[in-house]
Amino acid sequence: MPHTEALLFPLAMIALVAEAMTAALAAGRRKMDWLGVAMLGCITALGGGSMRDMLLGHYPLWWVKSPYLLLLTGGAALLTIGLARVVHRFHALFLVLDAIGLVVFTIMGCNIALAMDQPLLIVVVAGMITGCVGGVIRDVLCNDVPLLFRAELYASVSIVTGLLYIGGIKYGFSPDLVTLVAAVTGLVFRLLAIRLKLEMPKFIYDSDAK
Template structure:
């Protein structure tokens, strides 16, 4: 769906830069060297799409097909080293950009799966993987509990966004309208979840040996 990809491209580039920069700040907190900063930026921004492509057998991987993505994300991460004293103050802005990235990457992941005629469930999962897994890889490499596995609504936002997008396309609605609706709903859902501290139910198990 080249038309939909063209509509999402500018937002995706902004989101890639934002994710690479937030990953660089995480690397700085872990006192990584410059190579580690650049690699973590690339892995975080491009990891979700890469895992999706490997699982679906969709080759070449998106950054192999478009090598400039490595320069974009790695460069953004390295630039953050010099801008860290200013960047870390804009936490709210990065939360907004991360929310945009989540919904945009989800839709792009759904597009890839639909272009391969994958079944409905796989399309939803492909969208979620694209939107969420980069952050999981970042957190694992930084020895943190991934955001996806905590109570905060993140994967849920991706799933809702994917369902709205897939449903609209399947019903033959205008792709422009469907994209706009899915992006707005997913974006607002994510920001409300952050603002109102909406959470998934937690499973707490404590063994009592007494």
């Protein structure tokens, strides 16, 4: 089993903080109290990994094993309250950090499933859940249509990243090299999708149409 934690850990911590801060801004737009802000920050940042662990029976959950993650994400969310007037100006930076989080969490999720000897399909799904579900939970709690379901190339980026990573590992390439290639490819893919407004085909059905 590849050991890429040293390469992914600092990026994962940065991504967790960014996810918590963007969730805090969403909470502010919904006029939530401070407890709601902290909880939404934690749920958004840690929700994908928690859902993956529960579905795979991988215990303890990652934030139970490492409680400092709650302090990190909840603290970042609360810090955003005081920095909101400044933080919102860095929208482009947060898009980049969100993209980094997507690919890093995807690879981490794939690693967990690989360590459990799960079949290929489950490994890919585990990576996608880790990378995407936190944002889905955030949007649902904020009564928004989740970004994942609004045609943007988001889950697609996670799937491509996961397949590249799994393929490279299965063919025996260096884990660090595979991690780097998969992460960079996924990051570029996501940023190009944002820049060029690439979208999945939409299903539009109007029952009143004649």
